Amino acid sequence: MSEEIKTENTSVEEPEKKEKKKSKKASELETLKAELESKNDLLIRTAAEFDNFKKRTERERLSVAEYAKAGIIKQLLPILDNIDRAAASDKQSEDYIKGIELIVKQFEALVGNLGIEEVAKVGDTFDPNFHEAVMHIEDEGLGENVIADVLQKGYKLGDTVIRAAMVKVAN
Numbered sequence: 001m002s003e004e005i006k007t008e009n010t011s012v013e014e015p016e017k018k019e020k021k022k023s024k025k026a027s028e029l030e031t032l033k034a035e036l037e038s039k040n041d042l043l044i045r046t047a048a049e050f051d052n053f054k055k056r057t058e059r060e061r062l063s064v065a066e067y068a069k070a071g072i073i074k075q076l077l078p079i080l081d082n083i084d085r086a087a088a089s090d091k092q093s094e095d096y097i098k099g100i101e102l103i104v105k106q107f108e109a110l111v112g113n114l115g116i117e118e119v120a121k122v123g124d125t126f127d128p129n130f131h132e133a134v135m136h137i138e139d140e141g142l143g144e145n146v147i148a149d150v151l152q153k154g155y156k157l158g159d160t161v162i163r164a165a166m167v168k169v170a171n
Helices: 002-088 094-113
Strands: 116-118 131-137 146-152 155-157 160-163 165-170
Touching (some): 131 146
Parallel strands (some): 131 165
Antiparallel strands (some): 116 155, 146 165, 155 160
């Protein structure tokens, strides 16, 4: 009889152990599923926040660029007003010529205030980073690779060339 009890207990205990293992595995599986769902939710939220950040940054960049343009245009408006006045005046008078000269000085002052510099003057050494040689001349009075004439002014802002100067270079 004692043997029968042992076998009965063993057979009863094995299904209980299996069921406990199954229940433990199911519990672990549910825990892992919950954790995965939590991580997926975090990933989706992070991606959405990053997308919103990119959009907000782009809007701010465009806003800053527009604000900078508006500032420059605001500085140009008085000069434009003077050009309109000059266009409406008598082109043969001395005041017309003086007005044009004042407009040129206003533009030069604006360019200087913005930190824009000319990059070519007669007598400077030719530099292909700042100058575009469109003509060459032979002149014994000038050295080699010296700017003989500026055909179109060039400008730079800091280290950035806005427009290369078109120059005539002596060989």
